[in-house]
Amino acid sequence: MSLVFLIFIPILAALFIPLLFKRLGQIHTGWFVLLVPAALFLYYATRLPSVMEGGTYVSELSWIPSLDIAFVAYLDGLSLLFTLLITGIGALVVLYSIFYLDKHREQLHNFYVYLLIFMSAMLGVVQSDHLITLYLFWELTSISSFLLIAYWYTRDRSRFGALKSMMITVFGGLMMLGGFVLLSIMGGTYSIRELIAQAPELAQHDFFIWALVLVLLGAFTKSAQFPFYIWLPDAMEAPTPVSAYLHSATMVKAGIYLVARLTPVFALSEVWMWLVAGVGLFTMVWASFFALKQKDLKGILAFSTVSQLGLIMSLLGVAAAAYHVEGAADSYLKYAAFAAIFHLINHATFKGSLFMIAGIVDHETGTRDIRKLGGLMSLMPVSFTVALIGSLSMAGLPPFNGFLSKEMFLTAMLSLQEFNMFSMDVWWVLFPIIAWIGSVFTFIYSLYFVFHTFAGKHQPEELPKQAHEAPIGMLISPVLLAALVVLIFFIPNLIGDWLVKPAVAAIQPFLYDSPQNVDIHVSAWHGFNTELFMTLGIFAIGGLMFWTLRKWQHLYDLYPDAISLNRLYDEMMLLSDGGANRFSRIYMTGFIRSYLVYMFSFMTFIVLLTLFLNEAFQIDFSNLAPIGVYEIVILLALVGATLTILGAKSRLTAIIALGAVGYSVALLFVIFRAPDLALTQLVIETISVALFLLAFYHLPQISRKEERMKFRFGNALVALGVGVTMTLVALSAHSQKALPSISEFYKETVYSEAGGGNIVNVILVDYRGFDTLFEIAVLGIAGIGIITMIRLRLTKKEGQHENK
Amino acid sequence: MRTNDVMLQTATKVVTFIILMFAVHIFFAGHYTPGGGFVGGLLTASAIVLLMLAFDIPTIKKILPINYVVLTAVGLLIAIATASASIIFDVPFFTHAYDYFDLPLFGETSLHSALLFDIGVYLVVVGVTMTIIQTIGEDE
Numbered sequence: 001m002s003l004v005f006l007i008f009i010p011i012l013a014a015l016f017i018p019l020l021f022k023r024l025g026q027i028h029t030g031w032f033v034l035l036v037p038a039a040l041f042l043y044y045a046t047r048l049p050s051v052m053e054g055g056t057y058v059s060e061l062s063w064i065p066s067l068d069i070a071f072v073a074y075l076d077g078l079s080l081l082f083t084l085l086i087t088g089i090g091a092l093v094v095l096y097s098i099f100y101l102d103k104h105r106e107q108l109h110n111f112y113v114y115l116l117i118f119m120s121a122m123l124g125v126v127q128s129d130h131l132i133t134l135y136l137f138w139e140l141t142s143i144s145s146f147l148l149i150a151y152w153y154t155r156d157r158s159r160f161g162a163l164k165s166m167m168i169t170v171f172g173g174l175m176m177l178g179g180f181v182l183l184s185i186m187g188g189t190y191s192i193r194e195l196i197a198q199a200p201e202l203a204q205h206d207f208f209i210w211a212l213v214l215v216l217l218g219a220f221t222k223s224a225q226f227p228f229y230i231w232l233p234d235a236m237e238a239p240t241p242v243s244a245y246l247h248s249a250t251m252v253k254a255g256i257y258l259v260a261r262l263t264p265v266f267a268l269s270e271v272w273m274w275l276v277a278g279v280g281l282f283t284m285v286w287a288s289f290f291a292l293k294q295k296d297l298k299g300i301l302a303f304s305t306v307s308q309l310g311l312i313m314s315l316l317g318v319a320a321a322a323y324h325v326e327g328a329a330d331s332y333l334k335y336a337a338f339a340a341i342f343h344l345i346n347h348a349t350f351k352g353s354l355f356m357i358a359g360i361v362d363h364e365t366g367t368r369d370i371r372k373l374g375g376l377m378s379l380m381p382v383s384f385t386v387a388l389i390g391s392l393s394m395a396g397l398p399p400f401n402g403f404l405s406k407e408m409f410l411t412a413m414l415s416l417q418e419f420n421m422f423s424m425d426v427w428w429v430l431f432p433i434i435a436w437i438g439s440v441f442t443f444i445y446s447l448y449f450v451f452h453t454f455a456g457k458h459q460p461e462e463l464p465k466q467a468h469e470a471p472i473g474m475l476i477s478p479v480l481l482a483a484l485v486v487l488i489f490f491i492p493n494l495i496g497d498w499l500v501k502p503a504v505a506a507i508q509p510f511l512y513d514s515p516q517n518v519d520i521h522v523s524a525w526h527g528f529n530t531e532l533f534m535t536l537g538i539f540a541i542g543g544l545m546f547w548t549l550r551k552w553q554h555l556y557d558l559y560p561d562a563i564s565l566n567r568l569y570d571e572m573m574l575l576s577d578g579g580a581n582r583f584s585r586i587y588m589t590g591f592i593r594s595y596l597v598y599m600f601s602f603m604t605f606i607v608l609l610t611l612f613l614n615e616a617f618q619i620d621f622s623n624l625a626p627i628g629v630y631e632i633v634i635l636l637a638l639v640g641a642t643l644t645i646l647g648a649k650s651r652l653t654a655i656i657a658l659g660a661v662g663y664s665v666a667l668l669f670v671i672f673r674a675p676d677l678a679l680t681q682l683v684i685e686t687i688s689v690a691l692f693l694l695a696f697y698h699l700p701q702i703s704r705k706e707e708r709m710k711f712r713f714g715n716a717l718v719a720l721g722v723g724v725t726m727t728l729v730a731l732s733a734h735s736q737k738a739l740p741s742i743s744e745f746y747k748e749t750v751y752s753e754a755g756g757g758n759i760v761n762v763i764l765v766d767y768r769g770f771d772t773l774f775e776i777a778v779l780g781i782a783g784i785g786i787i788t789m790i791r792l793r794l795t796k797k798e799g800q801h802e803n804k
Numbered sequence: 805m806r807t808n809d810v811m812l813q814t815a816t817k818v819v820t821f822i823i824l825m826f827a828v829h830i831f832f833a834g835h836y837t838p839g840g841g842f843v844g845g846l847l848t849a850s851a852i853v854l855l856m857l858a859f860d861i862p863t864i865k866k867i868l869p870i871n872y873v874v875l876t877a878v879g880l881l882i883a884i885a886t887a888s889a890s891i892i893f894d895v896p897f898f899t900h901a902y903d904y905f906d907l908p909l910f911g912e913t914s915l916h917s918a919l920l921f922d923i924g925v926y927l928v929v930v931g932v933t934m935t936i937i938q939t940i941g942e943d944e
Contacts, residue, residue, distance in 0.1 A: 086824040677839040679830070681844040687933060692853050694941045755902040755916055757836030764840060765918040765925070769898050772921075773883055780876045784934040787873065790943045 003059035004045070004406060005071040007127060010036050011120035014113045021109035029108045030098035035088035035121065044083050051502050052081045054514035063133070068190065074129035077502020077515060081341065082126035082250075082257055084499070088717035089249040090119055092477040096356055097241035097472035100363060111151055111239070118144035122678070125254050131180040131190045132678065135173065138218070141170040141251050148246060149238040158438040161234035164569065165445035168231040169221050176258075183265070196264040196509065203268040204729040212266050215258065216275055223224070223255025225313060226283040229306040231563045236298040240359030243298060248305045248355055256309065256344065259316050260507045267320035272729025277317025281434050283310030288441035291558040292448060292549070297368040300449050301351065304394065306444060308347050311409060314435070315340035318412050318506060325418065327616065332415030338496070338520045339408035341503045345495065346401040354390040355450070357383050360474055361453060366464030370448075375458025378468045384454040386482040393485045395446035396439065396535065401488035403535075404522055408532040408554055410435060436534055442742065443542030448549060466760045486574065492522035597718055606723040607729060620735035630671055638664040659689045809858060816858035823851040831926055835914075841922035845929025850928075853937055863942050872934040879927025886921040 013036045021029045044233070047057065057075040064070075075083070094115070101108060121144055124137030143166070150162035165402075180190075185193045186205045195202065202208055203511040219225075224232040235247050246252070259276060266272040284307045291303035321338035359381050361376065362368045376386045393400030413435040449648075488495055501515040513516050526532075545552075561567060587598070611617060641660035648654040662685035669678035744768070746759045756762040764772050824847075831844030856864050892900040902916035 192867060333900075489805075676840070677842070679838055680843050680846065683843060683850055687846060687853060688939075689849050689941070690850075690857065692939055754900070754918075755835075755914060756918070758834060758838060758840070760838075761834040761840035761922075762918070764842065765835075765921050766900050769887065769900075769921065772925060773887055776880060776883060776925055779928055779932040780880050783873065783876055784937040786936050787941055791940050 001324070002061075002073075003075060003127070003615065004057075004061045006040065007071070007073060007123045008120055009040065010116040010123070014116035014120075017112045017582045018109045021112075028098050029112055029687055030094055030101070033112045033116065033645065034091060034098070035085045036116065037094060039232050040123075041087035042086065043089055044080065044087060047075060047080060047497060048084075051075065051077055052498055054502070054505065054516070060128070065412075066429070069132050070130055071124075071133050072129040072191070073127045074193065075127060076506045077499075078257070078260055078341075078506035079127050080797070081499050081503045081564050082253070083123060085253075085345070086119065086122050086126065086250050089245060089348055089352055090263060092480060093241045093245040093249075096244070096359070096474060096477040097239070099471055099790060100241055100359055101239065105750065107151075114144050114147040114151070115242075115245075118251070122250050122254070126257055129192050131184060131192065134192075135177050135180055138176065138222070138254065139170065139173050141246075142166055142173060142222075143250055145169070145235070145246050146176075146261045148242045149235050151242070153239070155233075155237065158237040160793040161231075161237040165231040165235045167573070168228050168569075172218045172221025172228065175214045175221075179211045179214030179216075179218065182207045182214065186211065191266075194260060199265050199268060199400075202265065212269060212272055213275075215262060216264070216272075217256035219278060221255070222258070223309050224282060224283075224306045225255070225279050226286055227565050229283060229287060230569055232306055233294075233299055233302040236296070236302050240298070240355060240362065243301075243325070244352050244355035247302070248351045248539060252305065253312075253344065253348075256312050256316065257743045260340070260503070263316065263320055263507050264509050267323040270324070273317050273320040273324070274319070276320060277314045277431070280310045280315070280317055281438070283307065284314060285434050285438035285441070286310075288438045288445060290556075291415055291445040292441065292553060293559070297370055297373075297449070297453065298355070299363060300370070300445060301355055301358055303331065304445060304449075305351060307350065307438065307672055308394075309342070311435075311438070312340050312344055312347070314431075315343065315409060315412055317505075318416060318431075321416070321489060322508060331418050332411060333418060334520065336412035336516075337504045337507045338500055338518065339405055339412050340498045342408065342492075342496065342506075342522070343405035345499060346405045348483070349481050350390040350393040350400070350402060350490065353386055353478040353485065354394070356474075356478040356481070357387045360470040360478070363474070364465065364470055365467045367462075370452050372462035373453045374458060375454070376457035376467055377454040378414070379467050380454070381460070382469060382475050384450075384477070386478045387450045387454060389485050390478075391446040391450035395443045396538065398524060399489045400485050401492070402485075404489060404492050406439065406526060407531050407535060408533050410439075414530055432534070436538065437663075437800065438533075439538045440545070443538050445545045446550065447542075447546045451546075460702045469693045478761055481556030482632060482673065483696070489524070492524075496522055577772065597715065600718050600722050604718070604725045607725050608721075611728060611732065616732050616736070618735040619731050626670075631668070634664050634667050634671070639670075655692045655696070656690065658692075659685055662688075674760075676758070701798050751782060794804070807881030812858045816854055820851045820855055823847055823854070827851065831922070832919075834922060835916060835918065841925035842929055845926040848926075848930050849933035849937075852934060856941065860937060865938075870934075870937065872931045874931075876928050876935065878910070878928075879924045879931055881924075882927065883912065883921055883924030886917060886924060889917070 013033070016031060017033070017300050020032050024032075050056075054077075056219065057073075059073045094112075097111070097115075101111060116142060121137045121140035125134060125141060128134035146162045146166040148166055150158050152158045183189050183195060183202075187392045189195060189631060221228040221231075232247060232252065236243055238247070263272075276709050287303045287307035287310060291300050291307065294300045294303055315336050318333065319340060322331075322333045324337065325331060357440055358368065360380070365373065365376070367373065389400060393402035396402050410432065413432040416431050458467075497515075500519040501520070504518050504520075505512045505515045557787065587594075589595075589758055598709040638661060641657045641664060642655040645654045645661070648657060657671065662681065667680035668676050669675075669681055742760075746763065750756055750759050750762050754762045754765070826935045828846035830839035830847060831841060832839075834844070836841030852864070852868065855867075887898045890901075893896060893899075893901075900917045902914060902918070902920075904912055904914050907913045
């Protein structure tokens with residue numbers, strides 16, 4: 001089957017979910033959903049052997065050929081790795097969710113539809129070679145994430161978190177779109193592969209640095225880097241399977257993917273390298289530091305995810321440094337890219353299992369507050385074992401996979417000393433030091449997570465539920481992931497050859513022709529070197545600080561909330577919301593008469609200005625038809641009726657006079673032989689008079705005593721302006737013809753091409769059918785608008801408000 | 805406040821049908837002579853409005869139990885479906901097709917996909933006009 005169609009399989013499967021839920025509600029809908037990621041995982045796994053050899057697959061589906069927009073699925077080492085993560089973790093998460101979400105109480109049809117949409121979107125992000133469709137899928141992940149976070153939409157926190165995540169990631173997405181557009185302008189193509197091929201020329205372009213910064217904004221917001229990470233902790237309001245899947249294993253790694261994918265394009269710039277490495281490392285240490293402040297289990301995991309994403313990001317920054325060094329393939333710098341991808345896989349395994357354990361603890365005890373938890377070790381032995389494996393791997397202890405990638409991370413940071421190109425003899429030292437500090441805090445929060453939940457004293461009176469071990473089905477997925485955590489420690493080179501090296505070759509194509517050339521061998525023991533001593537230092541200092549955690553943890557409370565980034569976000573939202581409101585209130589009076597004044601003034605101004613600028617004032621009285629008696633009589637009636645409206649004391653008179661104006665115009669149409677117009681005008685006039693009479697009852701009293709409207713100079717000016725403008729336009733349009741009239745074309749083609757006889761109607765339904773289609777759509781919207789305004793009106797008397 | 809409107813009601817019973825027949829005629833004639841879906845729809849609506857003025861809205865709702873919002877939606881769907889049908893035949897969106905057929909009773913007749921589109925327009929116009937008038941009229 002064509003690769004590009006596979007991307008859409010989950011979203012197509014989503015169409016059947018509501019049906020399955022309604023008809024086969026007795027079977028948990030998740031069982032059907034499980035088939036989709038599992039089957040896709042198996043299918044994509046069959047592509048592994050050839051991708052491992054450096055093979056790639058391309059498949060294309062044209063979408064908008066005239067704009068050169070297409071769905072292009074491109075499968076190489078990097079895409080395949082992410083694809084396997086998405087489908088593999090996806091399958092485990094769906095399995096877990098079957099036991100997490102109750103089939104009777106939860107709205108499973110919503111949940112799984114959103115989840116499948118997300119799956120398609122994420123597959124699209126990692127496989128698209130076309131920038132515009134990549135952006136499309138990117139935003140679709142933001143939207144599905146929004147829907148999933150707000151899954152329990154009756155909770156205030158859920159809605160807040162969903163909105164916050166969407167605001168920040170969509171802001172980044174739009175920035176990224178700008179970057180993509182600049183890239184396509186520079187390179188003349190939307191294809192990432194073609195852009196990579198011309199990377200050296202692109203680096204010389206003026207737009208290059210702008211594109212770089214904009215794309216990074218997209219990646220940093222999505223991957224929750226400092227200072228945009230604030231959405232991720234609030235996104236923890238989502239059901240735990242969602243947190244495990246979107247906000248730890250896949251979606252937040254879309255930014256990592258983008259940085260990795262575009263490294264060959266941007267790595268030639270030093271700015272890229274410093275930004276990615278610097279922001280990543282700072283995020284890592286910042287988030288690991290604040291993880292210890294959290295009281296919520298998922299909050300700790302959220303900050304830990306931010307920190308680990310920063311770690312991977314910084315490694316990608318160092319990987320970009322390899323582009324600036326001669327013979328990087330032989331230096332220690334080569335480890336950076338490998339470590340990044342390796343840690344990405346490891347993180348997906350241990351963090352996935354930890355999230356699922358947090359969900360289990362929440363599910364079985366009724367709380368996630370770490371202060372109330374403790375002593376669950378004996379009550380939940382399996383969960384404890386899994387949590388212990390995951391946490392120790394995250395802390396970087398052997399024999400777990402986290403140890404290997406953490407060692408490589410330190411190696412890569414130390415390798416910066418080989419990088420003395422920018423005479424940064426002193427500054428490089430900072431990188432390993434910051435990395436070390438971050439690792440110490442990582443060590444502490446890992447222990448904090450597991451031991452403060454499972455060890456210590458059990459407090460059954462604090463827990464809403466009686467704690468007990470989770471059902472077996474819920475434990476399958478975390479146990480599988482924990483098994484992987486251990487397994488990878490013992491077979492790192494197998495994982496390296498199959499998954500990591502093909503991805504590394506895709507990140508550094510200038511360094512390696514094929515995955516086999518990546519000359520890296522992972523070993524758990526590599527002698528007494530700096531990395532080992534750093535690791536031992538982490539264990540010692542970290543252990544000591546964890547021992548004394550209770551003594552100094554309250555220091556976090558000294559940090560004032562008033563200057564936090566969350567506060568900044570809240571203030572900005574308030575300001576933009578309130579500011580926009582205040583600004584609108586200046587001119588939005590709620591009276592149609594005010595709006596008409598604005599519209600007519602602007603129209604007059606714009607049209608007159610255009611006429612003036614184009615020197616289009618021309619009046620030519622030759623070639624005019626004679627004026628007959630009928631016309632004069634009708635025009636007199638027209639003017640008389642109009643003046644009557646102005647002078648009318650009662651509204652009824654005004655309405656009748658208005659009707660007279662309309663009928664006079666209809667008569668003019670009859671005289672000028674426009675039967676269609678005349679007919680329509682007559683009927684419209686009839687109906688609108690009827691409508692006026694109906695609405696008459698509701699119109700506000702102009703004044704107590706029926707008297708004439710006061711003369712208003714401003715309104716008179718606007719009225720005069722509109723009149724003058726229309727007259728001038730009509731006269732000028734008659735006097736000059738810049739282009740030949742289109743009516744000749746209609747006359748020639750109306751029968752031969754359109755098969756009709758009445759030009760007016762053929763214009764409506766055929767020549768300009770689009771206009772009609774949109775007009776009737778607008779009519780429909782207007783109808784709905786009137787219903788909402790009148791029938792669903794919330795009476796002011798009762799003081800009801802939508803949100804109350 | 806009921807006034808004596810026997811004359812209006814009696815006249816309406818006849819006139820309504822004349823207007824409706826005229827509306828149908830105008831609608832079908834549209835492609836060759838003055839008329840079309842828009843005017844046809846408005847005329848139909850005006851016939852119903854006349855009924856509503858002569859009798860009252862609850863009575864008319866009983867006689868014509870039409871949900872005008874649904875009518876509008878159906879019209880829009882027909883219009884969009886007609887416009888997009890051309891995609892199936894691999895021609896650009898909104899390409900119309902027509903041909904001449906020899907139908908019994910009518911003789912040689914031109915059948916045009918624009919007619920289908922016009923039905924959509926007709927239904928939307930009737931639907932929206934009546935939605936507006938009925939909603940405002942019922943609101944007391």
